[in-house]
Amino acid sequence: MAGSSDVIVVGGGLVGSAIAYGLAREGAKVTILDEGDVAFRASRGNFGLVWVQGKGDGMPDYASWTRRSKDLYQGFADGMLEHNGRDIELKQEGGLELCLGEDAYRENEDEIRRMHNQPGVGENDRRMIDAEEVRKIMPLVGPEVTGASFSPHDGHVNPLYLLHSLHAAARQLGARYVSGGKTLSIARDGDGFRAETEAGVFRSGKLVIAAGIANKWLAPMVGLDIPVNPNRGHILITERMQPVMPMLLVNARQTADGTINFGNSHEDAGYDTSISPAKLGEIARNVVRYFPILKNVRVVRTWSALRVMAPDGFPIYRESETAPGAFSISCHSGVTLAAAHALDLAPTILNGGFNDRFAAFSPERFNVSPAA
Amino acid sequence: MFRRLPEPRARAVHFTFEGEALTAHSGDSVAAALLGAGIGHSRTTPRSGTARAPYCMMGVCFECLIEIDGVANRQGCLVEVRDGMTVRRQQGAPGLPEDLADEGGK
Ligand SMILES: Cc1cc2nc3c(=O)[nH]c(=O)nc-3n(C[C@H](O)[C@H](O)[C@H](O)COP(=O)(O)OP(=O)(O)OC[C@H]3O[C@@H](n4cnc5c(N)ncnc54)[C@H](O)[C@@H]3O)c2cc1C
Ligand code: FES
Numbered sequence: 001m002a003g004s005s006d007v008i009v010v011g012g013g014l015v016g017s018a019i020a021y022g023l024a025r026e027g028a029k030v031t032i033l034d035e036g037d038v039a040f041r042a043s044r045g046n047f048g049l050v051w052v053q054g055k056g057d058g059m060p061d062y063a064s065w066t067r068r069s070k071d072l073y074q075g076f077a078d079g080m081l082e083h084n085g086r087d088i089e090l091k092q093e094g095g096l097e098l099c100l101g102e103d104a105y106r107e108n109e110d111e112i113r114r115m116h117n118q119p120g121v122g123e124n125d126r127r128m129i130d131a132e133e134v135r136k137i138m139p140l141v142g143p144e145v146t147g148a149s150f151s152p153h154d155g156h157v158n159p160l161y162l163l164h165s166l167h168a169a170a171r172q173l174g175a176r177y178v179s180g181g182k183t184l185s186i187a188r189d190g191d192g193f194r195a196e197t198e199a200g201v202f203r204s205g206k207l208v209i210a211a212g213i214a215n216k217w218l219a220p221m222v223g224l225d226i227p228v229n230p231n232r233g234h235i236l237i238t239e240r241m242q243p244v245m246p247m248l249l250v251n252a253r254q255t256a257d258g259t260i261n262f263g264n265s266h267e268d269a270g271y272d273t274s275i276s277p278a279k280l281g282e283i284a285r286n287v288v289r290y291f292p293i294l295k296n297v298r299v300v301r302t303w304s305a306l307r308v309m310a311p312d313g314f315p316i317y318r319e320s321e322t323a324p325g326a327f328s329i330s331c332h333s334g335v336t337l338a339a340a341h342a343l344d345l346a347p348t349i350l351n352g353g354f355n356d357r358f359a360a361f362s363p364e365r366f367n368v369s370p371a372a
Numbered sequence: 373m374f375r376r377l378p379e380p381r382a383r384a385v386h387f388t389f390e391g392e393a394l395t396a397h398s399g400d401s402v403a404a405a406l407l408g409a410g411i412g413h414s415r416t417t418p419r420s421g422t423a424r425a426p427y428c429m430m431g432v433c434f435e436c437l438i439e440i441d442g443v444a445n446r447q448g449c450l451v452e453v454r455d456g457m458t459v460r461r462q463q464g465a466p467g468l469p470e471d472l473a474d475e476g477g478k
Contacts, residue, residue: 240465
């Protein structure tokens with residue numbers, strides 16, 4: 001047997017690593033079992049937003065959970081630095097969703113109204129601003145931009161530095177990271193669990209399944225049904241430029257290095273991660289509608305990656321009832337929620353009461369038969 | 373630092389770097405022409421301002437970014453040097469070309 005720990009975390013992406021770091025901070029002995037570069041890995045292909053506005057329309061608990069993570073983020077970033085993590089380039093200076101045309105403007109406005117009536121954080125201080133105000137903030141937007149919604153809570157990080165930082169900080173706190181540890185089976189073993197992997201057999205008291213879209217086939221081994229599916233997104237990266245984008249957008253951000261990243265496409269393409277030239281063209285054409293000025297800027301890299309998506313888009317968290325001590329965690333905004341996962345969700349795993357604390361995120365919500 | 377192999381069919385190509393007249397061989401990339409002419413560094417980095425020179429010579433490292441005929445951020449190793457080219461050292465990251473910036477303000 002390759003070793004025994006308090007908690008095994010299956011999956012070393014942003015979700016698993018944030019939880020592992022949080023557990024290690026609490027003094028738990030943690031082993032992270034991570035598949036390898038052949039795996040689908042949203043955490044290596046995402047956009048880097050710590051995004052708040054619009055999150056949780058239809059699920060107030062998700063709105064307040066997102067907001068909590070945002071509020072914890074600066075302390076979370078500083079905490080990782082204390083444990084040999086790295087600077088994740090966190091900026092939380094607010095963000096815009098630009099609207100092209102009147103319909104888009106009304107859609108955002110309606111969303112704000114709907115969320116205003118939700119209990120908890122409501123609309124998260126989100127408000128509409130008109131085209132003139134947008135031009136004051138972003139002089140480079142084109143004539144088709146009719147306005148924007150703005151929230152002061154939106155921000156971004158360098159997502160690869162975040163992943164690296166989580167790994168480094170968790171390791172410094174004693175966590176063990178096993179690469180090439182594709183987990184093949186999980187079973188109860190006495191009071192705890194036993195995971196058979198391509199890197200050997202591991203034992204632990206508790207077990208957290210945080211393997212992205214692979215949760216779908218791993219979670220049933222501990223009696224959980226987690227209906228997550230892949231959702232493909234493309235990202236385009238431009239050449240480096242002087243700062244030209246004074247504020248973060250939901251679909252464009254300029255990094256500390258000067259590149260501009262574009263994205264926010266959503267496609268159901270199964271498990272296919274190939275790049276669709278048609279999609280790239282669509283994203284690029286859209287960008288030029290927002291920013292005609294960028295029409296001659298060169299795109300130097302592009303990729304696609306698969307999001308981890310629940311049928312309703314909200315997180316799914318659950319401790320197994322048939323195998324207590326085994327948890328499944330999935331969400332489609334693992335960057336945004338990393339702070340809450342590390343500082344709030346991880347301690348709840350150790351301290352009990354998980355299903356009460358996270359009742360709203362239970363997969364049981366998918367089993368409710370529709371009202372007649 | 374670099375010594376050329378004999379290339380019987382090469383012809384001389386004349387271009388300028390930072391205003392200085394230089395000679396390369398036909399078929400050289402801009403990056404090769406600069407290295408051949410003993411140019412120490414061809415750009416500075418946007419973050420720290422440190423000096424960089426072409427490195428991989430095959431289009432992957434982006435260390436050779438340079439301004440060619442007024443267009444910044446070109447990969448010197450992927451562009452063939454031509455008679456009359458104006459090449460300038462790239463200082464950090466470029467801004468938007470000025471004519472475009474004017475257009476955006478309208
Ligand atoms: C294009 C795109 C843009 C995005 N933009 C944002 C954004 O701006 N903001 C935001 O908050 N979120 C964003 N996301 C979502 C975010 O990236 C994901 O929510 C997050 O990365 C999910 O992390 P994860 O750890 O659950 O999954 P993954 O990153 O997929 O990690 C799963 C890990 O599990 C491992 N694994 C799989 N199977 C096994 C197994 N059997 N045994 C052991 N290990 C296994 C894999 O090796 C992998 O490392 C974006 C996603 C995409 C694709
Ligand atoms: S020298 Fe590496 S890309 Fe040109």
